[in-house]
Amino acid sequence: MPNKIFLATLAADGIFLATGCLELGFSLIVRSQMNNAPQDGQEAVRNLLYQGFPLTAGIVNAAFILAAFFFTFPGLISPMRGWLKVGGYMITFCGLFTLCVGVYLWVMTLRVKESFFPTFVAQDPAVQQLIQKSVWAWTSRMKRQAPRLTRALQFECCGYFNHTTPAFVTDATCPSPAAAALISGCGTAISSFANVFIDNIFTAVFGMVGVDAVLILAIACLLKDRKERERYSHIDEKSGYRQI
Template identity: 25%
Template sequence: MNSKKLVGVWAFFDFCLLVSGVIALAFSIVWRAPNLLLNLVFRPGDLTAGTVLGVSLLITFAFSIGAIVQRNHVTMGLVILNWLLVLDAIAVAVVGTFIWEYTLQERANYHAVYLEQSDATVIAIQDKLSCCGYFNGTDHVVLGGNFCQNQTFVDSFLKLDNTTGDWTGACVGPITAFADASLNQAFTTVYGFMAAVLCLLLASLCVIKKRQEEERFKKIDAKRGGRGFV
């Protein structure tokens, strides 16, 4: 592959890195807006990690522009870029794995989160999802609002499923269903960033090798008096 085509491939993967950084940063900011269920699923620490990841990818992209425009014999910028990409890959793996790991015990994890919510938030969740309590009618059920107005309604609304042992009408089902979809989308997207990072890393290695090769041939050509090899 000639140098121009190789740099074109490199530029494509660099653009993918830019898009990855923008996506990570944008969603980390947008999901901080008041949203009953999203605020329940993603904690401030999760969004901060996403923000840091997005900023890191954008910083790497900015550095890559300076690295690629250096003269052929100067490859140190690309070498440093590759080390930055290695750090980005580690960050992507850590953030993605942390989100994925949270999906393994969603019912228990979000039970703890649910217990931390204020009564007003719990009532809002119950009204929105038409449910009462987390696991059952005595598990942090808050009476009031438009749905779970009194204990008599709660007792008549919740039904024990003898097959699964779960109470139908409890909030654990709809909460974890929404959380599962959101978390799966999040960690799949984050892991997708790894493709851009690794492909750019490989492309950078190829560019370094190609430039070193061209410089070596230039030196050989100069020693031959500029007559080339033909």
């Protein structure tokens, strides 16, 4: 009957595989959707942020995670410790790779207001107009068969740093220079939205690093347990006792 160390390692390996599948699915889905035409300002900003994500690195990292799983799984179901050792080194590499991806996303949040400015300026006036629209919108969501009103973040702003830098797009939010001067630029609202949005993602990435660390410890414990069992088995053989 499998012992608790083996079962814990097997469970950690399954979660490790799930993190790789999630990272691969997220990277592929985002890559396929980030260039779609946005329907509102929030979606426009989200798609533009996605374009700065290390999606290729995420796909490569997910491929390494899947490869590491296929090295560790044979080691789990067979007594050979070599497969587990190689898998442990591969998981360590994946953990460091994932950590680098998470740090990259974290660094993005440090200067998102300044770094997003060239991206905002490069957009068509229609996209800038979407971003300038109303700051809050009430939406109805079903929760336990009862409708619930929630507020979804939008943007009500003119220009970026202010209504002249760059020049605002004339619309219902910014109908004239006098009205636009009374409204703050979009940079602050975009920065607040981007920080919360990216924080959730890099926190999940750092959580994946935690899974890698747990799996490495579990494999180390399993290797030690198997080594001890093998040593006692040799002792029993030398003493003339053989297990049936």
